[in-house]
Amino acid sequence: MSDAITLTGPYKTAEAKGKTRSLRTLVSIRRYASPLVLVCLWQVACSLGFLSTRLVASPLQIVVTGWTLVRDGTLPFNLGVSLLRAGSGLGLAITLGVALALISGLSRIGEDVVDAPLQILRTLPALALVPLYILWFGIGETPKILLVAVGAMFPIYLNLHKGIRSIDPKLVEMASTLGLSRWQTIRDVFLPGALPDFLTGLRYAVGVSWLMLVVAEQVNAESGIGHMMMDAQDFLRTDIILVGLLVYGVLGLMSDQIVRFLENTLLAWRPDGRKGRSA
Amino acid sequence: MTHTHSHSDPHPGTAVIVEQLTRRFNNGPPVLDGLDLAIAPGEFVALLGHSGSGKSTLLRTLAGLDPVTDGAVTRPREVSVVFQEHRLLPWKRVWKNIVLGQEDKGIRQRAEAVLEEVGLSHRSNAWPLTLSGGEAQRAALARALVREPAFLMLDEPFAALDALTRLKMQQLVADLWKKHGCAVLLVTHDVDEALLLADRAVVLERGRIRVDVPITIPRPRRHSDPGFEGLRSLLLDALGVHAA
Numbered sequence: 001m002s003d004a005i006t007l008t009g010p011y012k013t014a015e016a017k018g019k020t021r022s023l024r025t026l027v028s029i030r031r032y033a034s035p036l037v038l039v040c041l042w043q044v045a046c047s048l049g050f051l052s053t054r055l056v057a058s059p060l061q062i063v064v065t066g067w068t069l070v071r072d073g074t075l076p077f078n079l080g081v082s083l084l085r086a087g088s089g090l091g092l093a094i095t096l097g098v099a100l101a102l103i104s105g106l107s108r109i110g111e112d113v114v115d116a117p118l119q120i121l122r123t124l125p126a127l128a129l130v131p132l133y134i135l136w137f138g139i140g141e142t143p144k145i146l147l148v149a150v151g152a153m154f155p156i157y158l159n160l161h162k163g164i165r166s167i168d169p170k171l172v173e174m175a176s177t178l179g180l181s182r183w184q185t186i187r188d189v190f191l192p193g194a195l196p197d198f199l200t201g202l203r204y205a206v207g208v209s210w211l212m213l214v215v216a217e218q219v220n221a222e223s224g225i226g227h228m229m230m231d232a233q234d235f236l237r238t239d240i241i242l243v244g245l246l247v248y249g250v251l252g253l254m255s256d257q258i259v260r261f262l263e264n265t266l267l268a269w270r271p272d273g274r275k276g277r278s279a
Numbered sequence: 280m281t282h283t284h285s286h287s288d289p290h291p292g293t294a295v296i297v298e299q300l301t302r303r304f305n306n307g308p309p310v311l312d313g314l315d316l317a318i319a320p321g322e323f324v325a326l327l328g329h330s331g332s333g334k335s336t337l338l339r340t341l342a343g344l345d346p347v348t349d350g351a352v353t354r355p356r357e358v359s360v361v362f363q364e365h366r367l368l369p370w371k372r373v374w375k376n377i378v379l380g381q382e383d384k385g386i387r388q389r390a391e392a393v394l395e396e397v398g399l400s401h402r403s404n405a406w407p408l409t410l411s412g413g414e415a416q417r418a419a420l421a422r423a424l425v426r427e428p429a430f431l432m433l434d435e436p437f438a439a440l441d442a443l444t445r446l447k448m449q450q451l452v453a454d455l456w457k458k459h460g461c462a463v464l465l466v467t468h469d470v471d472e473a474l475l476l477a478d479r480a481v482v483l484e485r486g487r488i489r490v491d492v493p494i495t496i497p498r499p500r501r502h503s504d505p506g507f508e509g510l511r512s513l514l515l516d517a518l519g520v521h522a523a
């Protein structure tokens with residue numbers, strides 16, 4: 001019996017329960033301990049002058065600057081501008097991506113017309129379009145929103161298209177024996193069946209949106225978090241740059257949580273083991 | 280009401296008529312070759328045959344999933360199919376799957392009533408992926424019955440179930456058939472299942488119905504019925520399996 005294994009849940013006996021609980025606390029402490037220690041070391045290094053504030057601001061300084069930026073309205077204003085850009089771009093990306101994926105996923109002609117050009121376009125790095133955008137649209141809001149939209153559209157389109165195409169044909173057949181109309185089949189079979197893939201696409205699209213936004217705002221902008229950071233660079237304000245980074249981090253984390261929440265509510269029909277599989 | 284593909288002359292007193300049906304795939308040899316079959320209203324017919332003999336092909340044609348290219352098929356408009364896999368939509372609760380495509384007010388009640396019939400009321404609100412194999416097949420049966428079909432097609436509906444569940448399901452089908460009185464075409468590999476349920480067993484071979492035997496054993500039937508023995512060896516012979 002040397003190659004036998006025992007699979008147990010976390011809650012077995014009272015004794016084992018106590019053991020696993022202390023183990024879990026230990027694990028979570030360990031997970032947070034290491035970043036905390038690093039931040040402390042960072043602070044100490046800055047205070048003792050090992051790290052020049054020209055290279056990197058101290059954690060305390062970042063907190064203070066962050067608070068100042070909130071108080072004088074700089075951070076909320078720029079954050080609002082950035083959110084608006086990312087939101088409009090993502091909204092446009094979802095609208096376009098979903099429409100194109102439906103056209104190419106639900107009809108053969110649509111696939112020929114839509115899919116081939118998009119598959120070619122997607123191989124172009126979206127960021128390489130920046131110079132063209134500036135030429136075409138100047139430096140207003142349009143190029144920034146479009147950059148986000150184009151970048152984020154591809155993951156939406158590709159995943160939803162794949163989702164629609166990979167619907168089990170047996171289910172479609174069933175729908176037809178039940179006498180469902182084309183519209184009912186789309187509504188009850190294709191769309192819900194492709195939803196998991198759509199949400200995977202959405203998750204990627206959100207990530208891409210932030211990336212595009214960072215670039216758009218750092219290349220040419222009069223406002224936004226990216227602009228705030230570029231501005232700070234001119235004055236060697238590493239503290240402001242780091243506040244910007246922190247904001248990007250929090251935004252990324254939050255949008256990921258939102259998509260995850262959507263997945264858990266909309267895909268409640270999936271058995272527990274598969275939930276958040278793509279996390 | 281009858282539904283005619285390429286032939287108009289519904290014979291009275293017949294639910295399903297297949298005449299000279301020929302079907303080939305990609306210009307290969309015919310899978311169905313001038314097949315004739317008639318099923319009376321309320322008649323229970325078991326369709327046997329080797330794997331690959333064309334049973335599913337015939338069923339798909341009858342269900343309207345495959346086109347009639349050569350020959351004629353007459354069948355009632357209201358038909359239902361149950362396949363070997365349940366084919367429930369995983370993203371709709373069981374009761375919504377039952378009444379899929381129906382959009383009037385009474386759907387919930389109808390769904391509950393038919394789920395009660397197949398003994399699945401307690402799972403009405405469950406997600407299909409949480410059903411056991413037998414439960415899922417019951418749900419598929421309920422979905423077929425809720426449409427009050429005049430003709431019910433079952434393509435090896437119990438093949439993937441364990442022996443015990445299969446026995447229960449056979450009993451259930453017998454009861455439901457008695458109650459609903461629809462014509463049934465049951466595709467099966469199980470000679471005993473055919474003998475237990477059907478009025479008539481037909482064997483499909485080389486594209487045609489080669490053997491057509493009435494099963495007159497009185498109902499309710501049991502697997503241990505003495506009348507089974509002769510029919511069983513007859514059908515096994517027709518299938519090329521020689522019982523010792």
Ligand SMILES: Nc1ncnc2c1ncn2[C@@H]1O[C@H](COP(=O)(O)OP(=O)(O)OP(=O)(O)O)[C@@H](O)[C@H]1O
Binds near residue numbers: 333334
């Ligand atoms: N779409 C198709 N394209 C090409 N050949 C097909 C197609 N569908 C079925 N066939 C062929 O037709 C023949 C009959 O298939 P069918 O599925 O009707 O057999 P069956 O009697 O149901 O077999 P089983 O008992 O294994 O389910 C097989 O040789 C199969 O390969």
Ligand SMILES: [Mg+2]
Binds near residue numbers: 434
């Ligand atoms: Mg088959």
